[in-house]
Amino acid sequence: MVDITTLRKFVKSPKGRAVTLVSLLSLLPASVGACNFTNKKAKAEEPQTVEDTIDYKVHASAADSLLDLSRDFYDNGDPDKARTTLNESFIEAQRALNLFDSDPRNHYRIGEILHALGETDSSLSYLKEAVDRYEILIPVLESEGYDSDFMDSYKGMHEECLKLYATDLYKSLKNKDFESEDDLLEGIKQFEKLVNLQGQDNPKSADYLFWLGELYSEAGRYEAAIDCHTKAIELEPDDANNWTYLIIDYINNRNPLKAEEVLKKARELHPDNEKNWKHLKEDIQTNFYN
Secondary structure, eight states, X not given: XXXXXXXHHHHHSHHHHHHHHHHHHHHSOGGGXXXXXXXXXXXXXOOOSHHHHHHHHHXXXXXXXXXXXXXXHHHTTOHXXXXXXXXXXXXXXXXXXXXXXXXXXXXXXXXXXXHHTTOHHHHHHHHHHHHHHHHHHHHHHHHTTXXXXXXXXXXXXXXXXXHHHHHHHHXXXXXXXXXXXXXXXXXHHHHHHHHHHHOTTOGXXXXXXXXXXXXXXXXXXXXXXXXXXXXXXXXXXXXXXXXXHHHHHHHHTTXXXXXXXXXXXXXXXXXXXXXXXXXXXXXXXXXXXX
16 A cells, blocks of 8 residues: 555655656646636635645645556456555545646546546546546647647547546446436537547547447437448448447438348348347338338
8 A cells, every 4th residue: 555654754855845846847837727717616726835735746646556556456356455445546636636626637536536436427527627627728738838748648638538538428328328418418529529539530439439329319310320330330340339320320310221221231241140130120120111
């Protein structure tokens, strides 16, 4: 386990103080904390004293170390220790957030911990806050001329946070049978951003295009769903789920000829999924020809 007392003693030592401040300033320019977050009810906060800065770094470092340790426990087949360590990480992460609310990474860290704990609904508010703050900060930092390495790192953190937020939002929507229209629209917005960030031609976008297509379909936007699932098939033709949902899209869009055309191709490529294709053929027959 991370010894918080030892870590705090090191950070408060002359050497540790120098390391702490250089590390903190290299990652977070002083001007960032002064940014005025548009449409935020609470004023952005940052450490006000050197002591606060040191305590912030101690808690943030402890939270990160404990989070890494929990992954080791999971990898070594000890989920109980992993969960205990995640709970300890959450406490340290919350303390870091209380000291430095304006840094999106502190919101992201808590969202990541809650995600690892399986607390999907609880993770969403933290991850959304982090995504929103990243999207406000990035253009500000770019306008102030920060170097490309720093910006690439910051944009990378934003993208990873967006992936986790979109994924947890999808899971939450799925678990609730997409009953919330507002959440459904929020999910569509976030997956659209994610696909645009990664690029529609990027193989890594296949899963996100698949999920976005499902959200479009739930919202009754069948043409958009068809576009997404068609693109997902181009990127991952070996995934039978992409073919299944494209057939369903065409059925929902009242286009039996295209549904049959896609079904024929799907059967040729995935003969081992014949039971599923048979059910879809029956759906087409029932909906359009009986």
